[in-house]
Amino acid sequence: MxxxxxxxxxxxxxxxxxxxxxxxxxxxxxxxxxxxxxxxxxxxxxxxxxxxxxxxxxxxxxxxxxxxxxxxFEEAAKAYEQGGDLLNAGWTLVTRTRSYATAEHLFALAEPHTAGERLRRRLGRQLAAARAYGQSAALLRTLTDVPERIGSLKPARERAKVELWAVTAAEHVRRPDLGALVFAASYRAGVTGCADRWQHWAARTLGDTTGVPAAAAPPGLAEG
Structure with a gap:
């Protein structure tokens, strides 16, 4: 009944x-x-x-x-795709699975609307190439460029997303030095929560948090 x-x-x-x-x-x-x-x-x-x-x-x-x-992870990517979030769908596949070709296809279909989304799309496509074919030169160039660009990204929430994607990509190609530079730039830009993320990343990745800020950047240091 x-x-x-x-x-x-x-x-x-x-x-x-x-x-x-x-x-x-x-x-x-x-x-x-x-x-x-x-x-x-x-x-x-x-x-x-x-x-x-x-x-x-x-x-x-x-x-x-x-x-x-x-x-x-595959099902999560499909859910993102169903909702039209092709960037996160591709990112889930390229970082959590070996479906690199599908990830590249999703990134190719994505239509970014902001500078931050365009930068994340580039990181995703280049990480797919690095993981699938070992072609990491383009990704390394982009990662080197991220610290100079992250502070100018708008809306501000894109800065934290680019920080996460860039640091994750740097880990996948075993370049923690580039990840640290991204965190430093994100910290200077006053990205919310950066200090905590940097601390946890340094402890997990480097086994040492020496020199990593434990609190948010003071107003005079933040770039906006």
């Missing part, structure tokens, strides 16, 4: 109050509420079910994030 949606929603609230997020999610599933079900499946620690509900709710970006958490 089908239970009324209002009754199911009330039951879900009770389960949620007791911390039984999975049962609460099932109630919202039965009631036909994929958005709420997706959130609850995330709380329940089931990112795969959450991703399915996000897709049903036409939120492919959130679905992709859940699939990344579940280490289902």
């Amino acid at each position: 089908t239970r009324p949606p209002d009754l199911l929603a009330s039951a879900a609230r009770c389960y949620e109050l007791t911390g039984d997020y999975a049962q609460a999610a099932r109630c919202h599933d039965e009631a036909g509420h994929p958005l709420k079900a997706a959130e609850l499946w995330e709380h329940a620690g089931d990112p795969v079910r959450a991703a399915d509900r996000w897709l049903r709710a036409r939120r492919p970006g959130r679905a992709a994030e859940c699939l990344l958490a579940a280490r289902r």
Whole structure:
């Protein structure tokens, strides 16, 4: 017998109050509420079910994030592609899988609208070539250029994205020195959270955080 949606929603609230997020999610599933079900499946620690509900709710970006958490990288890339985010689709493939040709195809189809997106597209395509064919010269030139450009990127949120992509690309071609230069430029540009990311990266990659700032750049140092 089908239970009324209002009754199911009330039951879900009770389960949620007791911390039984999975049962609460099932109630919202039965009631036909994929958005709420997706959130609850995330709380329940089931990112795969959450991703399915996000897709049903036409939120492919959130679905992709859940699939990344579940280490289902090919599926995450498809979710990004479904949402029209070809840059993140390609980046997921080139950094998390060996589907370099597909990644290159996605980057080729992407239509960047900002300088930051164009720079990320170039990094993605060049990393695909480096990983597939060992052709890293072009990527190294771009990585060398990033520190000079990162502070001028607009909107400001693009700076953190370029920082992440450039540092990740530098790791893939075993050039932590270039990654450090990107972090230094990002720090000078006042990119939010850069100091923490730099600290964690240095500890993980270099095993030493000597000389890495532990706090945000002072206003006088930040480039804007």
